Structures are given as structure tokens and as C-alpha cells.
Amino acid sequence: MxxxxxxxxxxxxxxKKFRDDLGLFVAEGPKIINELLETIPSHLxxxxxxxxxxNNQPQWRKLDGSQVTIFTESDLERISxxxxxxxxxxxxxxxxxxxxxxxxxxxxxxxxxxDPGNLGTIIRIxxxxxxxxxICSGDTADAFAPKVIQSSMGSIARVQLCYTDLPALIHxxxxxxxxxxxxxxxxxxxxxxxxxxxxxxxxxxxGIRKEVLEHCAQKITIPRIGKAESLNAAxxxxxxxxxxx
Amino acid sequence: MxxxxxxxxxxxxxxKKFRDDLGLFVAEGPKIINELLETIPSHLxxxxxxxxxxNNQPQWRKLDGSQVTIFTESDLERISxxxxxxxxxxxxxxxxxxxxxxxxxxxxxxxxxxDPGNLGTIIRIxxxxxxxxxICSGDTADAFAPKVIQSSMGSIARVQLCYTDLPALIHxxxxxxxxxxxxxxxxxxxxxxxxxxxxxxxxxxxGIRKEVLEHCAQKITIPRIGKAESLNAAxxxxxxxxxxx
Numbered sequence: 446m447x448x449x450x451x452x453x454x455x456x457x458x459x460x461k462k463f464r465d466d467l468g469l470f471v472a473e474g475p476k477i478i479n480e481l482l483e484t485i486p487s488h489l490x491x492x493x494x495x496x497x498x499x500n501n502q503p504q505w506r507k508l509d510g511s512q513v514t515i516f517t518e519s520d521l522e523r524i525s526x527x528x529x530x531x532x533x534x535x536x537x538x539x540x541x542x543x544x545x546x547x548x549x550x551x552x553x554x555x556x557x558x559x560d561p562g563n564l565g566t567i568i569r570i571x572x573x574x575x576x577x578x579x580i581c582s583g584d585t586a587d588a589f590a591p592k593v594i595q596s597s598m599g600s601i602a603r604v605q606l607c608y609t610d611l612p613a614l615i616h617x618x619x620x621x622x623x624x625x626x627x628x629x630x631x632x633x634x635x636x637x638x639x640x641x642x643x644x645x646x647x648x649x650x651x652g653i654r655k656e657v658l659e660h661c662a663q664k665i666t667i668p669r670i671g672k673a674e675s676l677n678a679a680x681x682x683x684x685x686x687x688x689x690x
Numbered sequence: 691m692x693x694x695x696x697x698x699x700x701x702x703x704x705x706k707k708f709r710d711d712l713g714l715f716v717a718e719g720p721k722i723i724n725e726l727l728e729t730i731p732s733h734l735x736x737x738x739x740x741x742x743x744x745n746n747q748p749q750w751r752k753l754d755g756s757q758v759t760i761f762t763e764s765d766l767e768r769i770s771x772x773x774x775x776x777x778x779x780x781x782x783x784x785x786x787x788x789x790x791x792x793x794x795x796x797x798x799x800x801x802x803x804x805d806p807g808n809l810g811t812i813i814r815i816x817x818x819x820x821x822x823x824x825i826c827s828g829d830t831a832d833a834f835a836p837k838v839i840q841s842s843m844g845s846i847a848r849v850q851l852c853y854t855d856l857p858a859l860i861h862x863x864x865x866x867x868x869x870x871x872x873x874x875x876x877x878x879x880x881x882x883x884x885x886x887x888x889x890x891x892x893x894x895x896x897g898i899r900k901e902v903l904e905h906c907a908q909k910i911t912i913p914r915i916g917k918a919e920s921l922n923a924a925x926x927x928x929x930x931x932x933x934x935x
Binding site for chain 1: 820
């Protein structure tokens with residue numbers, strides 16, 4: 446049985462302010478929960494599962510009992526952030542923010558990316574291509590929002606993120622080689638492979654802000670053959686990484 | 691002022707049955723509306739805009755007056771399919787279904803793709819890369835659903851789609867060269883450029899069904915460097931097309 450205060454506590458984690466204050470986030474569904482339990486097991490704070498959910502995942506019986514609450518489908522509907530709740534919800538401690546290191550590796554920089562689904566998908570893409578650093582502007586969507594966690598599919602535990610003032614970071618690190626994803630750059634196929642540098646992805650409609658763009662050593666473009674005005678930001682990120690790596 | 695029957699008629703277009711019966715679909719927001727008015731102007735059935743919306747887009751004043759209804763923000767909230775309605779909603783006649791042609795061009799085949807956002811993004815990717823044919827299994831999401839239209843960003847008017855029984859189509863056309871996007875195929879980079887053939891993208895969790903997969907002449911994979919279990923279906927489609935074209 447779930448208590449009123451548990452409902453209130455979990456629902457509060459839908460808001461960034463409470464996620465930041467408590468240092469916690471919510472993930473839902475057995476697939477993501479299992480991936481997080483494998484990658485950051487010590488971060489589990491509470492698991493809320495239906496009896497059916499527990500029966501389908503017997504390994505959860507081995508968790509510390511004080512961390513597990515078994516409850517009904519209707520309880521789950523009350524606390525879930527998903528349109529179709531899926532047998533389990535977990536509360537986890539947030540991973541530590543990244544301290545960026547710019548030598549001998551590739552990183553991604555997100556400048557004002559707004560859509561939570563795009564951010565989650567980009568975290569998953571970074572994880573697929575082995576990029577462990579994601580540097581976000583302060584106005585990028587929050588990586589620990591429920592929608593981002595759902596579309597990152599557990600990759601949030603393997604990709605390190607920080608939120609920072611990008612122009613200030615660039616000013617403090619003149620050695621960073623910035624490569625802008627742009628609609629008006631050199632064709633991606635002519636860029637060659639990259640071993641280090643930071644690939645910058647801009648806001649879905651406005652692109653990369655001037656104060657960042659003017660420090661980019663290179664601008665690259667995915668050549669358009671047809672007529673669509675633009676590509677989705679996450680799709681563009683995937684295409685660029687697949688060519689540069 | 692919008693009438694009760696107009697509200698009912700527009701809301702009914704949220705359901706596939708009514709879209710199919712009436713041969714109509716809904717698009718929202720000035721960007722998509724303008725793209726559709728440019729690409730398929732004769733398909734406009736009705737434009738429902740706020741006074742502000744009309745003032746921002748003076749070219750709509752030139753439309754046939756009988757097609758335009760000016761209404762209030764609160765009317766828009768009543769009929770919109772978006773969480774944040776955006777000054778205009780248009781009803782358009784659906785584009786004609788595709789009769790597939792398999793020679794001397796590339797096409798995409800979607801086998802059970804479920805997520806409307808993924809489908810819309812794939813339509814936009816196809817349009818970016820100049821692929822005009824999208825062949826979908828009967829259980830793929832409906833391309834004219836409001837969420838698909840929103841994420842296709844107007845590309846729906848430039849990409850031709852058909853919904854059909856894929857195994858039957860493949861049986862009737864043994865000449866089709868099918869290339870499967872798979873987690874267990876040859877590395878994409880070793881595939882070389884393609885001028886004709888059909889690239890098959892499977893369901894988000896189950897992949898391509900056996901009856902289709904067994905007819906694929908080739909399986910290609912996006913090599914994984916990191917640890918994510920999979921890539922989003924739309925991202926994978928974008929990456930594959932950018933390498934094969």
C-alpha cells in the first residue's frame with residue numbers, strides 16, 4: 446500500500462526544483478529500471494512495483510526490502526508520469542554532474558535544446574557512439590525530467606552531463622575545438638574522422654546562439670538531397686556522429 | 691465564431707476511422723499550414739485561425755473566404771490536438787496513396803513502426819534525402835494522425851505513402867531488392883552507395899517480422915562503439931540513409 450506522502454513525494458519529482466533540491470529522479474518500466482540497477486545500483490532510493498511486476502522480475506526480490514513498495518495498478522496510475530503506466534517506477538539518486546575534460550576525446554555540446562524527447566534520444570545516441578560527455582547550456586531541457594529519462598532508455602547512467610554558461614566555459618577554455626552542426630557549413634562527408642573536439646548542436650528552431658557560433662572553428666552540414674526544411678535535432682546528431690567517428 | 695458541428699467534425703478527425711471515411715486530415719501551426727498551402731494548395735478544405743494568426747499571415751486573407759473561419763483563442767483550445775495550440779488549424783484532403791514503383795529508385799519500407807513521433811520524423815528524413823516512396827505495413831501508425839503530421843513538419847505532402855500487406859507485396863514483386871536495418875548485419879560503412887532498392891525499418895522493440903526479414907538480400911548494422919542497447923528507429927533511418935545515398 447502506498448501512502449499519501451509517498452504519492453506527494455513522487456509527484457513532486459516531476460518538477461525540476463524538487464529534483465534539484467532532493468537530488469533524485471524517477472524512471473519507469475522494467476527495461477530502464479533493470480538497466481539503472483545494473484549500471485548505478487547504489488543510486489536506488491525506492492522501487493514501487495505491482496505484484497505482477499515483481500513476479501516478472503524475480504531479481505527485484507533480492508533488493509533491500511526497505512527500498513521496495515508493492516502496490517496496486519491503480520496506485521501506479523496515480524503516481525506514474527506515463528500515459529500507459531508499466532508495472533514499476535523507481536526513484537534514483539541523480540548521477541554526479543560532469544567536470545568537462547577537453548583533451549583526447551569527443552564531446553557533445555547542446556545549446557538551448559528544448560524538447561525533452563530530443564534530449565533523451567541524444568543521450569542514447571551519445572551512449573551508442575561511446576561519447577561520455579554532454580555539456581548543456583543552462584536553458585537546455587533538464588536531463589532528469591521524466592520524459593527525458595524515458596527516451597534515454599537507461600543511457601542517462603552512462604553519459605555524464607553538466608549544465609553551464611556556454612560562452613563563459615568557452616572563454617575559460619580557449620583550447621576547445623568547437624565544431625558546429627549548421628545548415629550552412631561544409632558537407633559532412635568532406636570533414637574526415639575526428640578524435641577530439643566538441644560537436645555543438647543548437648536549439649530546434651533558432652540553432653546555435655551567436656556567442657557560441659562565433660567561436661566554432663568549423664561548421665558542418667548534412668547535405669540535403671530533397672526538400673525538407675530541416676532535420677530533427679536528434680536525427681542530425683546521430684547522422685553527424687556516425688560520419689565523424 | 692465556430693459552430694458545435696464544426697467542433698465535432700474537427701475532433702472526429704483525431705480518429706483514423708473518420709480520417710479514412712472523410713479522406714481528410716488536420717495540421718496545426720502557421721509553419722506546417724504554409725508548407726501545405728504551398729505544396730498542395732488545392733487540398734485545403736478549411737482554415738480555422740485566430741484574428742492574431744490572420745494578422746501575422748496576411749497571405750491567408752487571399753484564400754477563398756468560404757474556406758476560412760476566424761475564431762477565438764478559447765475556440766482553438768477546444769478543437770486543437772496540441773498541448774499548446776498555435777493560432778491556426780487547417781483541414782486538408784489526404785494525399786493519394788502511392789502505387790509503388792521499384793525500379794531505379796530507393797524507397798523505405800516500415801514494418802510495424804508504432805510511434806507516431808517516429809513515423810513523422812521518418813517522413814521528414816525521407817523528404818530531406820529525396821526519397822519519395824514509403825511503403826508501410828498495415829499495423830504501422832497512421833501517417834495522417836495529428837501527431838504524425840506535426841512531427842513530419844509538412845513533408846507529408848512531398849512523400850508518397852501506401853499501407854499494404856508486406857509479405858503479399860514482396861511475393862508479388864520478387865524483383866524488389868530488400869535491405870534490412872538490423873542489429874546483426876554488415877557494418878553500414880562497408881555497404882557502399884545505393885541507387886535502387888528498398889530499405890526496411892522494423893518495429894521499435896520487435897524489429898522486422900520473419901516473413902519480411904527472410905526475403906531481405908542484405909542486412910546492415912550501424913556499428914556500436916558505446917553501450918546503448920539500441921538506437922531510436924528514426925535516428926537509425928537517418929544514419930542509414932546518410933551513408934547509403
